[in-house]
Amino acid sequence: MSNDPYISLKNPDFRFFISARLLLTIATEMQGVIVGWQILKYTKDPLMFGLIALTEAIPFILTALFAGHVADIIQRKKIILVSTTILTVFTFFLFAFTLNDSYFIHKVGILPIYMVIFFTGIGRAFIAPSFFAFLSQIVPREQYPNATTWNSTAWQVGAIAGPALGGILCVIGVGVSYATDFMLMIIALGLCTFIKSHPIPERQNKEDLFTSLAQGIKFVFSNQVVIGSLSLDLFAVLFGGAVALLPLFATTVLHTGSIGFSMLRAAPSIGAVLMAAVMVHNPPFKNAGRNMLLAVAGFGVCVVLFAISTNIYLSILLLALSGAFDSISVIIRATILQLMTPDEMRGRVSSVNNIFLGSSNEIGGFESGLVAKIMGLIPSVIFGGSMTILIVTFTALKSKAIRSLHLDAKSR
Numbered sequence: 001m002s003n004d005p006y007i008s009l010k011n012p013d014f015r016f017f018i019s020a021r022l023l024l025t026i027a028t029e030m031q032g033v034i035v036g037w038q039i040l041k042y043t044k045d046p047l048m049f050g051l052i053a054l055t056e057a058i059p060f061i062l063t064a065l066f067a068g069h070v071a072d073i074i075q076r077k078k079i080i081l082v083s084t085t086i087l088t089v090f091t092f093f094l095f096a097f098t099l100n101d102s103y104f105i106h107k108v109g110i111l112p113i114y115m116v117i118f119f120t121g122i123g124r125a126f127i128a129p130s131f132f133a134f135l136s137q138i139v140p141r142e143q144y145p146n147a148t149t150w151n152s153t154a155w156q157v158g159a160i161a162g163p164a165l166g167g168i169l170c171v172i173g174v175g176v177s178y179a180t181d182f183m184l185m186i187i188a189l190g191l192c193t194f195i196k197s198h199p200i201p202e203r204q205n206k207e208d209l210f211t212s213l214a215q216g217i218k219f220v221f222s223n224q225v226v227i228g229s230l231s232l233d234l235f236a237v238l239f240g241g242a243v244a245l246l247p248l249f250a251t252t253v254l255h256t257g258s259i260g261f262s263m264l265r266a267a268p269s270i271g272a273v274l275m276a277a278v279m280v281h282n283p284p285f286k287n288a289g290r291n292m293l294l295a296v297a298g299f300g301v302c303v304v305l306f307a308i309s310t311n312i313y314l315s316i317l318l319l320a321l322s323g324a325f326d327s328i329s330v331i332i333r334a335t336i337l338q339l340m341t342p343d344e345m346r347g348r349v350s351s352v353n354n355i356f357l358g359s360s361n362e363i364g365g366f367e368s369g370l371v372a373k374i375m376g377l378i379p380s381v382i383f384g385g386s387m388t389i390l391i392v393t394f395t396a397l398k399s400k401a402i403r404s405l406h407l408d409a410k411s412r
Contacts, residue, residue: 055121080130129348145339152330233330268320270323
């Protein structure tokens with residue numbers, strides 16, 4: 001494994017790849033903000049706002065496994081180009097809707113917006129496994145850990161920049177916001193065209209659809225390291241759901257306004273980006289299993305301490321630390337998947353991962369709200385953080401494979 005922290009960035013294809021990934025992340029994240037703003041503007045109904053995430057999550061989850069199968073039988077670049085084109089076209093529809101929105105709202109209501117979001121969820125389901133699988137064809141195996149770290153960093157930067165840019169542009173106008181969103185997707189699509197095409201890895205067996213899907217699921221659940229790492233992240237998101245309750249903490253515990261809430265909301269992502277920058281130069285892969293366990297435990301501790309904090313600056317610091325710990329586990333998990341997944345199964349395994357974690361945010365938010373209703377706000381978050389620590393402790397005691405895990409280019 002090279003010690004050069006910029007080794008993968010010296011590859012022109014990877015530079016195009018990561019730039020396209022960054023712009024697409026910014027575009028999709030800012031689109032969520034714009035659509036939410038637009039729905040509230042038209043309806044003034046919080047329920048209609050809440051349905052946005054559900055409208056995108058349902059088709060994403062239902063399509064994910066099939067999308068992974070497709071990523072293993074069709075050239076990944078083709079899927080990325082077609083899916084990105086679809087997202088770009090539907091973003092243009094959202095922009096066109098704003099050109100005479102009073103007419104559309106009067107004639108057909110907001111249903112077209114939800115229809116666009118529904119198809120956006122399908123597009124995202126196909127893009128996710130294709131990007132994951134395509135990465136392994138762009139860089140040599142010994143660069144997987146470094147490339148995965150940069151790829152995760154790009155996503156975190158996009159997750160910060162997208163909502164921030166969307167919020168700023170919404171003040172100027174929804175039409176301007178969608179036009180910017182559309183242009184970012186056009187540029188991302190253009191960057192993808194410059195990446196060299198690669199043939200699909202040869203598959204030993206030509207299974208039918210259902211057998212193919214079953215093979216991807218079987219691989220994940222039969223590999224102790226893979227299923228263990230996925231489960232740790234899943235339970236951390238499910239039980240460590242402080243972020244889902246931030247509006248309540250901001251108003252009832254920390255007694256801060258919109259600026260304070262924005263700082264709280266941004267803190268985990270900022271911590272994640274800063275930690276990713278550290279990991280580029282100091283990779284956490286030598287004792288990867290131990291580092292992942294400590295990181296998820298650290299995340300749980302931060303959640304518990306955040307629950308009892310009454311100082312906004314301490315709360316911001318704790319959320320930033322939680323994001324930093326989360327970044328460590330995310331990068332290690334992504335590297336595990338890259339190194340341990342057979343080339344011909346990358347799409348399907350990535351889709352199983354997406355189902356695990358793509359739905360966990362919504363389910364985690366529901367769990368947090370339900371437990372807060374039963375136990376109270378602060379006790380519910382203490383409970384969630386404590387459960388995360390308990391699960392890490394159980395995993396550490398029971399899984400020697402994870403405790404002793406080291407990652408390098410030879411890992412399989």
